[in-house]
Amino acid sequence: MHLYLVGFAALAMTGTALMGIAGIVTGWVPRWMRVRVLRPKLWGYGVVVGAVGMSLYMFIGPFRGPDLSMAPxxxxxxxxxxxxxxxxxxxRRPGRPGIPERR
Structure with a gap:
């Protein structure tokens, strides 16, 4: 059972990171998020950071076992x-307004 759980978690985090990379590179956002996300590149960076953080937590924390030295x-x-x-x-918030150019 443990191997299935680790495999599913790795697959889920890889898919999440790929969605974030697509948001950074192309500005693509999943359909259910398009209405709310106003800055897709920032959303992509957030997804990638979140996926890396959750992977670090899962694979060094609960999936590794009761090793207190890895808790930090x-x-x-x-x-x-x-x-x-x-x-x-x-x-999801609008960015700062641009500064108009002076002529």
Missing amino acids: FAMTGMAMFFAGLWLQTLS
């Missing part, structure tokens, strides 16, 4: 995940 690394992964969520939240 796992908690760093959780902090990265929350930073990614914050970036995704910021991507």
Whole structure:
């Protein structure tokens, strides 16, 4: 059962990171998010940071076993995940207005 869980988690985090990379490179956002996301590149960065953080948390934390020496690394992964969520939240807000050029 453990191997199936690790495989599914790796597949899910890889898919999530690929969606974030697509958002960074092309500005693509999944259909259910298009109405709310105003800055797709920032959303993509948030998704990639969140996926890396959750992967770090899962594979160094719960999936590794009860090794307390790895707890700081796992908690760093959780902090990265929350930073990614914050970036995704910021991507729903409009950016700063551009400064008009003076002639």
